[in-house]
Amino acid sequence: MHDLTEGVARFQRDVHPAKAELFARLASDHRPSTLFIGCSDARVVPELITQSEPGELFVIRTAGNLVPAYTPGADAVTAGIEYAVAVLGVTQIVVCGHSACGAMTALAEGHDLSGAPAIADWLRHADASRAHSVAANGTTEVDALVRGNVRAQLTSLATHPSVARALASGTLTLRGWVYDIPTGRIEELVTSGRPAPALV
Ligand SMILES: [Zn+2]
Secondary structure (H helix, E strand, C coil): CCHHHHHHHHHHHHHHHHHHHHHHHHHCCCCCCEEEECCCCCCCCHHHHHHCCCCEEEEEHHHCCCCCCCCCCHHHHHHHHHHHHHCCHHHHHEEEEEEECCHHHHHHCCCCCCCCHHHHHHHHHHHHHHHHHHHHHHCCCHHHHHHHHHHHHHHHHCCCCHHHHHHHCCCCCCCEEEECCCCCEEEEEECCCCEECCCC
């Protein structure tokens, strides 16, 4: 198991001093340009796969990179989206699914989640993803569901008032990605509702 204490010591000894200027600026400056919404999966590390520096990504991670459609009443995901868009003024939102997603696998394969009721409830936010996958592909096979899920979450995002406002004023781009763990490839599925060419 990775030793967190040793990791912290190495960060303070080697990494932080090497970026001292950056951290000095970030002490009073928080202006990320991107809201990155990814899965909580430990293998999907937003800053690593986009080679971003501290301060560049505002990150929300949820199981299955699910974004509940907007409903009145505070919740952590909605508050995070509103803060990133309305307060920080990010200019793009990336929703990033990934290969071998545990949440999507559980749905695709119909795992028994009766012993994990909170997970079962949370995954109801993927009901539209399942419906989309079946309608578009005739299947809930995992890869198809991962892709359908990214598209469905972009639709959910647009129900959030802060996102709807920014989209209407042309200040925000929505992007849908799928990250492939074994190859490192990122496939861009959608950019602001339009099909996009694949990234390398
Ligand atoms: Zn996942």
